[in-house]
Amino acid sequence: MHLAFSFGSICINGTTYGYDVVIDRGRIRKRKKKPSKRFRDKFGHTPLSIEEEIPWKCRQLVIGTGTGALPVMEEVKREAQRRKIRLAIVPTAEAIKALQENPEETNAVLHVTC
Numbered sequence: 001m002h003l004a005f006s007f008g009s010i011c012i013n014g015t016t017y018g019y020d021v022v023i024d025r026g027r028i029r030k031r032k033k034k035p036s037k038r039f040r041d042k043f044g045h046t047p048l049s050i051e052e053e054i055p056w057k058c059r060q061l062v063i064g065t066g067t068g069a070l071p072v073m074e075e076v077k078r079e080a081q082r083r084k085i086r087l088a089i090v091p092t093a094e095a096i097k098a099l100q101e102n103p104e105e106t107n108a109v110l111h112v113t114c
Contacts, residue, residue, distance in 0.1 A: 001026070001103055003096045005064075010092070010112045023099065023108040024055035031109060039073065047071035048109060050079055055107035060086040064095030064110035 001023075004011040009018045012028055020031035035051035048054075048063060048070060055061065061080055063072055072089050080087035088098055092110050099108050 001100065003100065005092050005096055005110075005112065008113055010096075010110055017112065020109070020111050020113070022053070022055055023110070025057060025107065026103070031111075036073075043071040045069055045071055047073050048076055049073045050075040054079075054109065056080075056083055056085065058085060058107040059105040060088065060098070060102060060107075062088045062090070062095045062098045062106055062108040064092030064108060064112075065089060066092050066111040066113060069113075070111035 002013050009016050010021060012021070020033065022029050022031050032053060033046050036046050036049040039049055040046045050073065054076065063070070068091055077087060088095065090098065092112060095108055095110055099106050
């Protein structure tokens with residue numbers, strides 16, 4: 001999988017996405033953040049919450065926070081721990097590196113706009 005990130009977009013295998021994406025066992029889909037919008041006022045930005053379709057079927061979950069703007073709710077961290085999934089919450093550029101190092105065992109939520 002070839003990935004490249006720049007502010008406001010991410011390019012995966014030659015396709016450019018101008019929105020947050022979820023990579024689930026090699027499949028790419030748009031992040032559906034509507035379930036998390038109700039927490040926006042608390043964080044100042046729509047966070048990643050347990051209400052979303054998080055790709056849990058993996059050994060490692062990488063959450064790319066853009067340039068650091070995406071908040072991740074504590075419930076997500078607790079659920080990863082409960083499922084015994086390694087969780088990496090890092091800027092998107094670092095998340096891409098982690099995903100490329102071990103793509104077979106790693107799923108991702110990548111924030112691209114901040």
